[in-house]
Amino acid sequence: MVIPGVQLFFSYFKDLVGREVTVELKNDLAIRGTLHSVDQYLNIKLENTRVVDQDKYPHMVKPNSFFYFFPPSRLSVRNCFIRGSVVRYVQLPPEGVDVELLHDATRREARGG
Amino acid sequence: MGSEEESAVKEPLDLIRLSLDERIYVKLRHDRELRGKLHAYDQHLNMILGDVEEIVTSVEIDDETYEEIVRTTRRTIPFLFVRGDGVILVSPPLRTA
Numbered sequence: 001m002v003i004p005g006v007q008l009f010f011s012y013f014k015d016l017v018g019r020e021v022t023v024e025l026k027n028d029l030a031i032r033g034t035l036h037s038v039d040q041y042l043n044i045k046l047e048n049t050r051v052v053d054q055d056k057y058p059h060m061v062k063p064n065s066f067f068y069f070f071p072p073s074r075l076s077v078r079n080c081f082i083r084g085s086v087v088r089y090v091q092l093p094p095e096g097v098d099v100e101l102l103h104d105a106t107r108r109e110a111r112g113g
Numbered sequence: 114m115g116s117e118e119e120s121a122v123k124e125p126l127d128l129i130r131l132s133l134d135e136r137i138y139v140k141l142r143h144d145r146e147l148r149g150k151l152h153a154y155d156q157h158l159n160m161i162l163g164d165v166e167e168i169v170t171s172v173e174i175d176d177e178t179y180e181e182i183v184r185t186t187r188r189t190i191p192f193l194f195v196r197g198d199g200v201i202l203v204s205p206p207l208r209t210a
Contacts, residue, residue, distance in 0.1 A: 008155045090194040092161070097192045102153040102161060103133055109155060110130045
């Protein structure tokens with residue numbers, strides 16, 4: 001079901017499921033992972049995630065006291081749900097962007113919305 | 114809306130509609146600027162841009178002289194989804210010719 005005016009990017013991200021994306025958050029954290037799912041609020045679930053700049057954001061990777069003896073690679077956040085509202089950017093795979101399709105969908109949405 | 118009116122600018126978003134497939138300038142919150150080709154947008158100003166250049170401006174104060182040092186960091190990204198809530202303004206391409 002396509003409701004004009006609310007669905008353009010929701011549909012777009014649904015088609016992107018299974019691909020690798022980099023989500024940049026408003027706190028400057030960048031997380032790369034496989035897009036698992038998305039909803040109408042553009043909340044995003046990522047799998048096999050890794051923090052792009054680990055030196056800058058050690059809290060996602062480094063052990064705390066409890067996990068001290070585990071190697072950092074075991075401790076990083078492997079799957080995560082990202083609230084849509086904290087996303088700043090999503091870097092898209094070039095092969096996942098059909099420019100013509102996007103133009104058509106945007107024009108359709110501009111008329112309907 | 115008749116087809117002869119398709120290109121008319123009646124409401125603010127029409128200006129952005131006419132910029133589809135053109136390079137635009139986007140000013141974002143927190144001193145970020147983007148230049149890129151507009152491939153998609155919606156009424157929230159969520160956008161997909163192509164061949165994007167991002168410019169981040171930061172001001173640091175020199176410890177000794179207390180002078181303001183303005184730093185700009187640039188990077189390019191092939192395709193970028195931009196969430197609309199960070200957008201301050203969108204400007205259509207400069208038509209220099």
